[in-house]
Amino acid sequence: MKAYIYFLQLVLLSSSLAFAESEQNAKELFNQFSDRIFKVRVLELSSGNQASIGSGFQIGDQGRIITNFHVVSEYVHHPDRYKIVIENKGGENFDLEIINFDVVNDLAILQSNDVQAVSIPLADKLPAKGEPIFSLGNPHDLGLSVVPGTFNGITSYSLYGRIHISGAINSGMSGGPTLDKFGRVIGVNVASSGNQVGFLIPLEHLRFFIDRSESLWLESNIYEQTIRDQLYENQENIYQELLAKDWKTSKLGQVIIPQEIAQYIQCWGENYHQDDQKYEYIQSDCLANESIYISRGFNTGTILLQYAWIESQELNPFQFYTLLTLEGTAMSPDNNASEDDVTKFKCHEGFVKAAPNDQALAVSKVAFCAREYKKYIGIYDVMFLSMSVQDNNRSLLGHFSISGVSEDTALKFLAKYFNGITWQ
Amino acid sequence: MAIIIEVVAVSGKVLERHRLDQKEITIGRAYDNHLILSDNTIDAHHAVISETDDGIFINDLNSINGLRYKHDRIKESKQINSGDELLLGKTHLRVFATNHAVAEAVSIGRQNQILNTFSQPSVAIISLLFLSLLVSLEAWSSSIAEFKLREYIEAVFVIDAIVIIYALIWGIVGKIVKHAMYFKTQLSLISLYMILSYFMQFIYDLLLFNTLNYIFVTVVTVILEIVLLNYLLWLSLEFSTNLSNIKKWFFSLLVAISLILLSMYTEIINHTEFSVSPSLIQKILPPILRMVPSKTIEEFIEESSDIFTH
Numbered sequence: 001m002k003a004y005i006y007f008l009q010l011v012l013l014s015s016s017l018a019f020a021e022s023e024q025n026a027k028e029l030f031n032q033f034s035d036r037i038f039k040v041r042v043l044e045l046s047s048g049n050q051a052s053i054g055s056g057f058q059i060g061d062q063g064r065i066i067t068n069f070h071v072v073s074e075y076v077h078h079p080d081r082y083k084i085v086i087e088n089k090g091g092e093n094f095d096l097e098i099i100n101f102d103v104v105n106d107l108a109i110l111q112s113n114d115v116q117a118v119s120i121p122l123a124d125k126l127p128a129k130g131e132p133i134f135s136l137g138n139p140h141d142l143g144l145s146v147v148p149g150t151f152n153g154i155t156s157y158s159l160y161g162r163i164h165i166s167g168a169i170n171s172g173m174s175g176g177p178t179l180d181k182f183g184r185v186i187g188v189n190v191a192s193s194g195n196q197v198g199f200l201i202p203l204e205h206l207r208f209f210i211d212r213s214e215s216l217w218l219e220s221n222i223y224e225q226t227i228r229d230q231l232y233e234n235q236e237n238i239y240q241e242l243l244a245k246d247w248k249t250s251k252l253g254q255v256i257i258p259q260e261i262a263q264y265i266q267c268w269g270e271n272y273h274q275d276d277q278k279y280e281y282i283q284s285d286c287l288a289n290e291s292i293y294i295s296r297g298f299n300t301g302t303i304l305l306q307y308a309w310i311e312s313q314e315l316n317p318f319q320f321y322t323l324l325t326l327e328g329t330a331m332s333p334d335n336n337a338s339e340d341d342v343t344k345f346k347c348h349e350g351f352v353k354a355a356p357n358d359q360a361l362a363v364s365k366v367a368f369c370a371r372e373y374k375k376y377i378g379i380y381d382v383m384f385l386s387m388s389v390q391d392n393n394r395s396l397l398g399h400f401s402i403s404g405v406s407e408d409t410a411l412k413f414l415a416k417y418f419n420g421i422t423w424q
Numbered sequence: 425m426a427i428i429i430e431v432v433a434v435s436g437k438v439l440e441r442h443r444l445d446q447k448e449i450t451i452g453r454a455y456d457n458h459l460i461l462s463d464n465t466i467d468a469h470h471a472v473i474s475e476t477d478d479g480i481f482i483n484d485l486n487s488i489n490g491l492r493y494k495h496d497r498i499k500e501s502k503q504i505n506s507g508d509e510l511l512l513g514k515t516h517l518r519v520f521a522t523n524h525a526v527a528e529a530v531s532i533g534r535q536n537q538i539l540n541t542f543s544q545p546s547v548a549i550i551s552l553l554f555l556s557l558l559v560s561l562e563a564w565s566s567s568i569a570e571f572k573l574r575e576y577i578e579a580v581f582v583i584d585a586i587v588i589i590y591a592l593i594w595g596i597v598g599k600i601v602k603h604a605m606y607f608k609t610q611l612s613l614i615s616l617y618m619i620l621s622y623f624m625q626f627i628y629d630l631l632l633f634n635t636l637n638y639i640f641v642t643v644v645t646v647i648l649e650i651v652l653l654n655y656l657l658w659l660s661l662e663f664s665t666n667l668s669n670i671k672k673w674f675f676s677l678l679v680a681i682s683l684i685l686l687s688m689y690t691e692i693i694n695h696t697e698f699s700v701s702p703s704l705i706q707k708i709l710p711p712i713l714r715m716v717p718s719k720t721i722e723e724f725i726e727e728s729s730d731i732f733t734h
Binding site for chain 2: 324363370
């Protein structure tokens with residue numbers, strides 16, 4: 001089960017078409033907006049050390065500042081140990097409080113009464129594809145910079161609705177705005193995946209979030225519960241839709257398997273065969289290449305389906321099952337989490353036969369495992385592994401990992417997944 | 425009447441045994457003694473042992489290094505009991521009256537007869553060959569690459585070397601302690617043990633695959649492994665040492681438990697400490713070895729709710 005990281009690198013190789021013409025614009029924007037972008041920092045109270053750094057900008061006229069959730073997440077998880085500080089162009093520092101955050105869309109809204117800044121207006125609509133856009137922020141803590149890029153439209157197949165742009169969003173620019181050529185916000189910088197490929201939180205999510213935060217002020221003692229509820233609601237929404245519709249299937253070896261079960265899930269296949277190899281190995285990896293950032297080293301909201309078809313005419317049954325034993329050991333979950341975040345996996349193992357109408361009398365040795373989030377009760381990472389064991393010389397390995405789901409979602413997903421596998 | 429004097433090693437092993445008819449027995453390095461000893465820490469005329477109607481008496485003859493009885497240095501005539509030990513210089517002696525009771529004979533019994541078959545060269549050779557066959561069979565059944573004779577020869581060579589080294593070490597111990605090597609016996613023992621271990625590994629895989637109950641199968645196997653290793657060590661000790669039965673049991677059990685638990689160490693760590701990947705039953709076996717019925721996915725899902733309890 002190998003690299004499915006290719007996705008991010010493959011998405012866009014085109015670059016800097018609009019750069020030359022937009023240079024002039026960038027200069028103007030820099031002058032116009034240099035006093036409207038803040039450096040957002042989270043400081044540890046006891047030592048004064050900087051825990052994270054990002055960018056932010058003011059919206060409206062009430063001193064409200066937008067940034068990413070991941071920029072201020074240390075504070076959200078430990079409000080007693082950290083504080084949020086912003087710095088303006090003149091080097092003045094102001095303390096801030098969190099009004100609201102959205103862990104799924106990676107947004108946070110902060111409030112200060114002291115900041116006197118000009119806000120940046122939101123755009124009414126997104127620019128046309130190919131139009132120049134400008135990402136503003138504080139890359140690598142080097143001071144304000146404007147990075148021109150090209151708008152490529154919202155990927156229609158995005159699990160969490162990100163915009164991708166051709167332009168360099170570097171760490172530290174997170175939370176800063178991306179503007180159209182009229183200087184209006186079209187999205188919030190959130191991530192980058194290598195050279196000249198950036199991701200934004202789209203205008204629509206931002207506007208919805210601002211509206212919802214209008215008359216809100218979250219108390220720090222309900223931060224944890226809020227994250228839990230947001231994660232729970234998010235998985236309800238995603239899986240309700242995913243479980244309701246028919247899954248697209250395709251054939252692997254002698255089996256029909258669920259593959260691109262949603263448009264935001266993409267599959268890559270590989271066929272390993274070397275001359276001196278005594279078996280055939282066909283692999284298919286399907287995943288939604290997006291996740292939700294909770295804290296450093298802990299992300300969730302991932303979906304991964306993996307299959308391998310292994311067949312051999314040369315190996316005897318004992319040798320073939322030695323091969324299966326070796327292949328089955330390489331399964332691990334798709335998201336990152338540490339001992340502070342999740343419990344140990346608990347597993348249930350057994351032999352399960354395929355649906356009654358199945359012709360091949362398939363039987364699989366299956367393992368179904370779950371680990372709970374320590375702080376977010378009722379939310380689990382779930383893993384399933386099956387290996388068909390009815391034949392002497394061919395087998396289907398199936399694996400899925402879904403993170404940040406409820407028990408109900410996990411069980412329904414398993415049933416739909418397993419019943420979607422049909423032997424020919 | 426007569427007196428029996430044994431010269432014994434520190435370990436208790438009898439080196440010499442003398443029957444002396446004299447009423448007064450003189451002991452020393454000089455050739456006019458009744459019992460002549462060659463230890464140079466002993467005086468020419470060191471001590472005297474006399475037998476009277478009242479019992480056995482000992483006395484020191486002003487020796488340089490003295491005569492010790494129960495850790496005390498003897499200054500004047502002292503009565504001792506039959507079977508007591510004396511120390512002259514660095515030499516240990518045991519003194520017996522002729523009417524001293526001896527233990528009953530140990531029956532050769534069935535166990536020893538079975539054990540004697542282990543000393544047959546044919547048994548040793550056949551078990552070693554059978555073990556080699558098993559090793560190659562195992563290598564063959566778990567090979568997924570091209571056949572390479574060299575790999576089989578290496579696998580067999582390694583196991584055979586371990587077996588032979590084990591037998592040699594015990595043989596040398598036996599040669600020193602009992603003046604007998606029992607090399608063939610030890611070779612048969614370790615070969616049979618290894619054969620049983622291979623079978624046990626197979627039974628373990630079979631049980632684990634069919635029950636999918638890791639804890640139960642592992643506990644049963646660990647107990648069986650300890651019993652088996654304990655027997656091997658007990659028998660090796662029996663052939664190569666003079667230890668008492670209790671000591672043999674003690675040592676063999678102690679070593680067996682320590683070795684097996686030590687080999688389980690990483691397993692135990694894996695099952696108790698946090699890990700990002702779940703620990704699953706890895707080994708899967710061909711259809712011919714699967715004996716349990718399968719469930720429907722609905723039944724499986726119903727039983728799965730346990731993994732979600734907090």
